[in-house]
Amino acid sequence: MSTLGRSGVEVTPLGFGAAPLGNLFAPLDDERAGEAVAAAWQRGVRYFDTAPHYGLGLSERRLGAALRAYDRADYTLSTKVGRRLEPADGTGDDLASGFAVPATHRRVWDFSADGVRRSLEASLTRLGLDRVDVVYLHDPDDHAEQAFREGYPALEKLRAEGVVGAIGAGMNQTEMLTRFVRDTDVDVVLCAGRYTLLDRSAGTELLPLAAERGVSVVLGGVFNSGLLADPRPTATYDYTRVPDELLARARRLQTIAGRHGTTLRAAALAFSGAHPAVASLLVGVRSAAEAHDCADQFTADVPAALWAQLRESGMLPREEGPS
Numbered sequence: 001m002s003t004l005g006r007s008g009v010e011v012t013p014l015g016f017g018a019a020p021l022g023n024l025f026a027p028l029d030d031e032r033a034g035e036a037v038a039a040a041w042q043r044g045v046r047y048f049d050t051a052p053h054y055g056l057g058l059s060e061r062r063l064g065a066a067l068r069a070y071d072r073a074d075y076t077l078s079t080k081v082g083r084r085l086e087p088a089d090g091t092g093d094d095l096a097s098g099f100a101v102p103a104t105h106r107r108v109w110d111f112s113a114d115g116v117r118r119s120l121e122a123s124l125t126r127l128g129l130d131r132v133d134v135v136y137l138h139d140p141d142d143h144a145e146q147a148f149r150e151g152y153p154a155l156e157k158l159r160a161e162g163v164v165g166a167i168g169a170g171m172n173q174t175e176m177l178t179r180f181v182r183d184t185d186v187d188v189v190l191c192a193g194r195y196t197l198l199d200r201s202a203g204t205e206l207l208p209l210a211a212e213r214g215v216s217v218v219l220g221g222v223f224n225s226g227l228l229a230d231p232r233p234t235a236t237y238d239y240t241r242v243p244d245e246l247l248a249r250a251r252r253l254q255t256i257a258g259r260h261g262t263t264l265r266a267a268a269l270a271f272s273g274a275h276p277a278v279a280s281l282l283v284g285v286r287s288a289a290e291a292h293d294c295a296d297q298f299t300a301d302v303p304a305a306l307w308a309q310l311r312e313s314g315m316l317p318r319e320e321g322p323s
Contacts, residue, residue, distance in 0.1 A: 001046075002279035004216040005187030007159075007166035009133050011076050011280040013273060014298045015047035016040045017220055020286035021062040022055020023100040028286050030062060037066035039288035041075075043295035049190075049218075049282050050127075051080035051138055052119060053107065055099045057126050064127030072129070078190075079127070080138035080170055081119040082151065083107040098239065111143050111151035120158070131163070136170035136190050144176060152184055159187075172221070172238070174206040181206065181215045188279065193221030193238050195278075197228060197253055197264075197271050198246060203320055207277045216279040222272040223283070228253075229265055249315075256309055265293075266300040273298075274322040
């Protein structure tokens with residue numbers, strides 16, 4: 001277990017990313033969603049992350065239902081604010097946002113203090129819980145002024161009131177997360193897709209600064225939305241079609257991993273989790289089988305000779321990755 005910053009909130013090194021429970025890309029039934037959570041729990045996962053954005057609240061409802069089987073004191077739960085859900089006419093679907101659900105609600109960007117509190121209250125209702133442990137400002141890329149001026153102070157107040165234990169921001173970029181680490185008193189930042197075997201941009205400034213400031217980093221998207229899990233032409237890279245050059249690079253990584261008796265998935269997890277600033281890796285799974293496979297890959301032995309070859313071949317800088 002790692003503690004998030006100075007908050008006292010603990011997370012397991014491997015966390016459960018619940019975006020797939022919101023029907024990410026394809027439908028999923030309630031039973032299979034519950035089985036995925038149960039399998040992750042069986043394998044020792046005690047950190048679970050969700051958001052209103054994931055399936056227009058479906059992920060929160062399913063995760064909350066699944067976690068009611070366990071003592072609330074035994075796990076850490078995070079959700080996010082910044083996109084309030086307002087009722088819509090329900091016609092059409094939400095596939096344009098990546099989720100195979102009916103368009104029962106619409107997302108409203110809102111990083112105001114009132115919006116933060118309203119969003120959290122609605123999340124607690126969907127989760128069926130009286131508290132969450134961590135709250136992140138979710139993707140404030142185009143709303144920086146309001147996020148820093150209103151959203152962050154609102155989270156700081158919630159933390160001071162004891163409503164939440166830890167606060168932070170979650171994004172797919174490093175520049176603004178670095179600003180949060182430098183200019184605020186966040187406990188943790190969630191960085192998706194920016195410290196992987198294919199994109200190490202978070203290692204330049206964000207991760208070193210976080211380590212220096214005592215801010216924890218949770219990494220999501222360590223497979224870059226699928227490419228590093230299964231590098232094939234139909235795989236996605238950061239939720240879009242994979243460029244040919246990145247597919248070739250991922251396949252080369254897979255070949256080298258195989259030569260050393262391991263898998264690309266295991267290597268990807270080992271690389272992302274090795275940085276001292278990283279407290280937990282969030283991996284999205286949609287079935288019990290995927291949860292077990294993820295745990296297997298996370299605990300697999302990745303030989304030091306693999307990292308040596310990647311450095312010698314120029315696929316990793318000499319100063320990065322496991323020793």
